[in-house]
Amino acid sequence: MNDHDFDRAIQLQADDSLDLSAPSGGLATMRYLAHTSEPYWNAISPFGGTTVALVLNAILQHPQRLGDPLAMTVNFAGPIQKGPMLVEVSPIRTGRSTQHWAMSIRQQGDDSPLLTGTAVFAVRRDTWSDSESRMPAAPPPETLERQTPPANVPFLERYAMRYVDSHPLQGGDSSLTQCWISDLPPRPVDFPSLAAYCDSFAPRLFVRKGAPRPISTVSLSINFHIDGEALANEQCLAAFGRSRANGFYRGYYDQEAVLWSPRGSLLATTHQMVWFRD
Amino acid sequence: MNDHDFDRAIQLQADDSLDLSAPSGGLATMRYLAHTSEPYWNAISPFGGTTVALVLNAILQHPQRLGDPLAMTVNFAGPIQKGPMLVEVSPIRTGRSTQHWAMSIRQQGDDSPLLTGTAVFAVRRDTWSDSESRMPAAPPPETLERQTPPANVPFLERYAMRYVDSHPLQGGDSSLTQCWISDLPPRPVDFPSLAAYCDSFAPRLFVRKGAPRPISTVSLSINFHIDGEALANEQCLAAFGRSRANGFYRGYYDQEAVLWSPRGSLLATTHQMVWFRD
Incomplete structure (x- = not known):
């Protein structure tokens, strides 16, 4: 295991107390024990990005996993408390080239799942390929200053956000921001950290209002536009992200983003729905 | 019940053979019988839009449903055959203002679900609201000709698509299209039909290649940007949709879209991942 705090945050231990044998020829649900991370703690709950990365990691480690992540949706159903978590991932259906998953997170003392989600994995194959969403021209990350994060939000200390032509608290009519994202300390971008990047954008409400709000x-959903081999070959230590909202309406808004590698390869598109108080 | 074919396509009959009583104070899984629709049949399977509308309708009809649809993701895991379907919806967790759901579709003779999905419903409340995604200027639908659909795809006979500045088989470097969408015969837009509209866009691969492909x-995920009362007040008989792809990569591409009411209200944003052969 890597010594990075992020790897510790998404660490899983197979739950040996369970019978993991699948029915003959069937697919096995796997249960893992995990633990919330102090370094990736948010204001009142874990950073959602590490939670998404954790359930993705559970599928990646499943012995019957087929292919690479293609699409995933995670619903944050209840407040995760500091402490141990039970992560369960179930292969629902496996085809020739795609595999469908359900996942959940539970904690002791709570009858209902705190997270539900689905994922599709797929074996990629050579076809005509083309990216319509091209990375905007941007200066390299090392030439830009790291945005100073607000105090008292531990997980923000684990990321360097370097903004181009925008500010996360700019205020005004547009929520569009563009920035380089990287781990602190640096860590090569793999699927779990890419999934976490998808949740690392400043909340669009803060961008519009010029200040934090509840x-x-x-x-949160993610579509992956690169396979594992190509992602490893990119050797990314950062991603470039463009994020915006489409609408704020009666207590909820959306946030969407596109992420590229430093070479300009399309990595992922993501969107989420967010509860807010103004 | 409305006499429209669409309403028949999403019709549900509670499965009386099951004990629907929930554990004391608990939330009840509901099972419904449904049937694939001949009028909304696609080339080799049901039109995905009616399938999405069907599971959404099952939640809307659930006696313990809270609020309006906020976000949903549906995964098409296996080929639905012509005939009866078993639709199951389960309230996973209910908070003060949000409710989380899981849903599935099964057919006899198949052990695994053919569809899995999750949804979040929410009670809306008054807040600051703003749409950043504004509807482009477009001539009214009645001034535009209906795109003649290809023969032999039944569900396409149930929609009028009226394109603005684009063609669904335009070919070339851009997959961007803009069009009015309406039911044939006309039917007021509600949540189920809006969900179906989200899957009605010409596949972006066809737009790029200028011809159909497998x-x-x-x-498929949908974020809803309007509540039930406001949607009813819009009295939409059509929606304006703008759709595009971000990337085509090794066997899969994405398709995203924004939908507005004729008055310009933001209705929904949607995106999907699509398997393809070129």
């Missing part, structure tokens, strides 16, 4: 992500 | 939607 918010809470309700549902 | 494709199959794998996962």
Whole structure:
């Protein structure tokens, strides 16, 4: 295991107390024990990005996993408390080239799941390929200053956000921001950290209002546009992200983003729905 | 019940053979019987839009449903055959203002679900609201000709698509299209039909290649930006949709869209991942 705090945050231990044998020829649900991370703690709950990365990691480690992540949706159903978590991932259906998953997170003392989600994995194959969403021209990350994060939000200390032509608290009519994202200390971008990057954008409400407000992500989806081999070959230590909202309406708003590698390869598109108070 | 074919396509009959009583104070899983629709049949399977509308309708009809749809993701895991379907919806967790759901579709003779999904419903409340995604200027639908659909795809006969400045088989470097969408015969837009509209866009691969190709939607997500009362007040008989792809990569591409009411209210944003052969 890597010594990075992020790897510790998404660490999983197979739950040996369970019978993991699948029915003959069937697919096995796997249960893992995990633990919330102090370094990736948010204001009142874990950073959602590490939570998404954790359930993705559970599928990546499943012995019957087929292919690479293609699409995932995670719903934050209830407040995760500091402490141990039970992560369960179930292969629902496996085809020739795609595999469908359900996942959940539970904690002791709570009858209902605190997270539900689905994911599709797929074996990629050579076809005609083209990116329509091209990375905007941007100066390299090392030439830009790191945005100073607000105090008292531990997980923000684990990321360097370097903004181009925008500010996370700019205020005004547009929520569009563009920035380089990287781990602190640096860590090569893999699927779990890419998933976490998808939740690392400053909340669009803060961008519009020019200041923090109470918010809470309700549902987050990610589409992956690169396979594992190509992602490893990119050797990214950062991603470039463009994020915006489409609408704020009666207590909820959306946030969408596109992420590219430093070479300009399309990595992922993501969108979420967020509860807010103004 | 409305006499429209669409209403028949999403019709549900509670499965009386099951004990629907929930554990004391608990939340009840509901099972419904449904049937694939001949009028909304696609080339080799049901039109995905009616399938999405069907599971959404099952939640809307659930006696313990709280609020309006906020976000949903549906994964098409296996081929639905013509005939009866078992639709199951389960309230996973209910908070003060949000409710989390899981849903599935099964058919007899198949052990695994053919569809899995999650949804979040929410009670809206008055807050600051603003749409950043504004509807482009477009001539009214009645001034534009209906795009003649290709023969032999029944569900396309149930929609009028009226394109603005684009063609669904335009070919070339851009997959961007803009069009009015309406039911044939006309039907007021409600949540189920809006969900179906989200899957009605010409596949972006066809737009890029200028001709049909084998494709199959794998996962589709919808974010709703309007509540039930406001949607009813819009009295929409059509929606304006703008759709595009971000990337085509090794066997899969994405398709995203924004939908507005004729008055310009933001209705929904949606995106899907699609398997393709070129």
